[in-house]
Amino acid sequence: xxxxxxxxxxxxxSEEAFLTINCTYTATGYPSLFWYVQYPGEGxxxxxxxxxxxxxxxxxxxxxxxxxxxxxFHLEKGSVQVSDSAVYFCALxxxxxxxxxxIFGTGTRLKVLA
Amino acid sequence: DxxxxxxxxxxxxxxxxNVTFRCDPISEHNRLYWYRQTLGQGPEFLTYFQNEAxxxxxxxxxxxxxxxxxxxxxxxxxxxRTEQGDSAMYxxxxxxxxxxxAFFGQGTRLTVV
Numbered sequence: 001x002x003x004x005x006x007x008x009x010x011x012x013x014s015e016e017a018f019l020t021i022n023c024t025y026t027a028t029g030y031p032s033l034f035w036y037v038q039y040p041g042e043g044x045x046x047x048x049x050x051x052x053x054x055x056x057x058x059x060x061x062x063x064x065x066x067x068x069x070x071x072x073f074h075l076e077k078g079s080v081q082v083s084d085s086a087v088y089f090c091a092l093x094x095x096x097x098x099x100x101x102x103i104f105g106t107g108t109r110l111k112v113l114a
Numbered sequence: 115d116x117x118x119x120x121x122x123x124x125x126x127x128x129x130x131x132n133v134t135f136r137c138d139p140i141s142e143h144n145r146l147y148w149y150r151q152t153l154g155q156g157p158e159f160l161t162y163f164q165n166e167a168x169x170x171x172x173x174x175x176x177x178x179x180x181x182x183x184x185x186x187x188x189x190x191x192x193x194x195r196t197e198q199g200d201s202a203m204y205x206x207x208x209x210x211x212x213x214x215x216a217f218f219g220q221g222t223r224l225t226v227v
């Protein structure tokens with residue numbers, strides 16, 4: 001079945017450091033890929049998405065490229081801020097079952113220190 | 115549009131009691147999903163509606179759980195005879211048919227004591 005694997009956290013960085021959070025997936029067909037962010041006590045906010053191979057999603061300085069050959073969708077940001085501290089979830093959505101339900105990774109907690 | 119709305123935000127209940135949560139999706143979205151998120155984990159799919167029809171249920175959705183979407187608009191999730199293991203964040207999401215992107219509500223955090 002479909003699955004998402006993302007790097008374990010927590011990831012602790014100093015402000016202005018470079019961020020990479022790794023995400024790989026297993027899926028039949030051609031899934032859409034997403035990164036969501038969750039702040040404490042809150043729901044999920046869509047950060048970025050990519051719907052086909054080689055697409056690059058970007059938002060608020062974050063980027064991720066849909067790599068079909070390596071089945072990866074790694075999240076990157078060139079210079080993190082304290083306000084980026086949150087939990088980040090990689091997810092896929094596939095139409096093969098007709099539902100577009102999401103499969104999430106376990107999340108990676110990011111802590112950015114001033 | 116105010117996005118996906120869930121009520122209540124927090125619920126504390128005693129073991130054995132019944133609880134009901136409500137989700138109001140984005141108005142033009144005909145697809146609605148429920149997910150459960152336990153501490154330190156990613157959300158897990160529970161069930162899916164297209165309009166008023168419940169088209170898929172996860173094996174996580176035991177007989178004590180029931181979800182409805184009577185008029186294809188808001189949805190309710192009821193848990194009967196709650197157990198401590200039901201403590202989790204319950205998330206609702208909605209999307210347009212054929213669109214992979216779903217929008218999530220703020221969630222209802224359930225604590226069973």
